[in-house]
Amino acid sequence: MENRSEIFDVIVVGAGIMGSSTAYQTAKRGKKTLLLEQFDFLHHRGSSHGESRTIRVTYPEEYYPKMVLESEKLWEEAEAEVGYKVYFKTSQFDLGPSDNKSLQATISSCQKNRIPVRVLDHNQVYEELSGKFQLTEDWIGVVTEHGGVIKPTKAVSLFQTLAIKNGASLRDNMEVVDIKKDDSEDAILVCTRNDQRFWGKICIVTVGAWMKRLVEKVTGLTLPIQPLETAVHYWKIKEGHEAQFMIDSGFPTFASYGEPYIYGTPSLEFPGLLKIAVHGGHPCEPDERTWAASPSALTALKEWIQSKFGDLIDSSGPVVRQSCMYSMTPDEDFVIDFLDGEFGKDVLVAGGFSGHGFKMGPVVGRILADLAIEKQAKYVDLKHFSIKRFEGNSKGNAKDFDDQVNSVG
Numbered sequence: 001m002e003n004r005s006e007i008f009d010v011i012v013v014g015a016g017i018m019g020s021s022t023a024y025q026t027a028k029r030g031k032k033t034l035l036l037e038q039f040d041f042l043h044h045r046g047s048s049h050g051e052s053r054t055i056r057v058t059y060p061e062e063y064y065p066k067m068v069l070e071s072e073k074l075w076e077e078a079e080a081e082v083g084y085k086v087y088f089k090t091s092q093f094d095l096g097p098s099d100n101k102s103l104q105a106t107i108s109s110c111q112k113n114r115i116p117v118r119v120l121d122h123n124q125v126y127e128e129l130s131g132k133f134q135l136t137e138d139w140i141g142v143v144t145e146h147g148g149v150i151k152p153t154k155a156v157s158l159f160q161t162l163a164i165k166n167g168a169s170l171r172d173n174m175e176v177v178d179i180k181k182d183d184s185e186d187a188i189l190v191c192t193r194n195d196q197r198f199w200g201k202i203c204i205v206t207v208g209a210w211m212k213r214l215v216e217k218v219t220g221l222t223l224p225i226q227p228l229e230t231a232v233h234y235w236k237i238k239e240g241h242e243a244q245f246m247i248d249s250g251f252p253t254f255a256s257y258g259e260p261y262i263y264g265t266p267s268l269e270f271p272g273l274l275k276i277a278v279h280g281g282h283p284c285e286p287d288e289r290t291w292a293a294s295p296s297a298l299t300a301l302k303e304w305i306q307s308k309f310g311d312l313i314d315s316s317g318p319v320v321r322q323s324c325m326y327s328m329t330p331d332e333d334f335v336i337d338f339l340d341g342e343f344g345k346d347v348l349v350a351g352g353f354s355g356h357g358f359k360m361g362p363v364v365g366r367i368l369a370d371l372a373i374e375k376q377a378k379y380v381d382l383k384h385f386s387i388k389r390f391e392g393n394s395k396g397n398a399k400d401f402d403d404q405v406n407s408v409g
Helices: 017-028 063-080 101-112 122-128 152-165 209-219 297-310 358-376
Strands: 007-013 032-034 055-057 087-097 118-122 137-148 170-171 176-182 187-192 197-203 226-236 255-256 262-265 273-278 279-283 320-328 335-338 347-351
Touching: 007 017, 007 187, 017 032, 017 087, 017 358, 032 152, 032 197, 055 063, 055 087, 055 255, 055 358, 063 087, 063 137, 063 152, 063 358, 087 101, 101 137, 118 122, 122 137, 137 255, 137 273, 152 170, 176 197, 176 209, 187 297, 197 209, 197 358, 209 226, 209 320, 226 297, 262 297, 273 297, 335 358, 347 358
Parallel strands: 007 032, 007 197, 032 170, 087 255, 197 347
Antiparallel strands: 055 137, 087 137, 118 137, 176 187, 187 197, 226 273, 226 279, 226 320, 255 262, 262 273, 335 347
């Protein structure tokens, strides 16, 4: 039942990794915080569930590595506060053709950010990784120590637990259908499909693949954020080789540059299985998913696994498949900005995390809390994440390297 006398300092809409970490940050700073989720908490319909996400600093863009390094610290601080681990460290291994623009830009980005990086030829890769990766002469490997695996569902639960511990209110099955300026209350009114109404001084929208639809309904503004349905696959390690691919044995998280961009994590969540997937998907509306894998993506994965792992991994087909959602911007960069217009600085949106944002959930939560409370972000330049970058320029930020995420049929 609505209570017009109760006005929250902050209402966060969307309880995935970004919303949950934001609610934790604002509650920790003493702000009366409400976190709303349209489905059950820890549901599997969006982008913040499953068994593993990669954390890495190897980005061709020079502005992401510092955010990842800061996020590493914040993951560890949150773990210490809650008392259990969600972040498991290993090294990161990037591989691809030596002339690949994105891979070369990644090496340059690490060097400019003073991140130690080692570039290996195909023979050095074979020796260093004990023959597990088999590269041709025209491919190189890139090794950095900042890698690892994050447990996503457990991580979202971590931040929701800490938000509650710091005094936040959490409500699920609250689908937000409208956000209005309520001048009579000098507040933002948030309305749900089940006729609940909540008032807040600030509203932060972090609804992932539902972002474009909700913002368009609220403001008429069309954010160029396209939902993509993607699939994660796990492949069986051949008998006798299981220990070589375990995270405890030092096997790295990895990414293969080119077409398609393929990534993977060490054996951790499913013993004897290795996660290897295509970084891409097919456009869809988040409520109209097929929950099926792309045949072309599977074909590409089988060929890649056979060429890189040979007889160590069974490439005949995956044994486990999980569906997930990306929310893609044209330039694969985030959207973190005030909606402005009639809302001024009272409504913030954060979306378009494009399949690579999960690792930065803690730092995005801190940024959003800074913006909500102080109207400016500390220690980070948000110009790359502005809504205005798309005005008169549908592609957004200009980049000198190839896209990493592609639509697959």
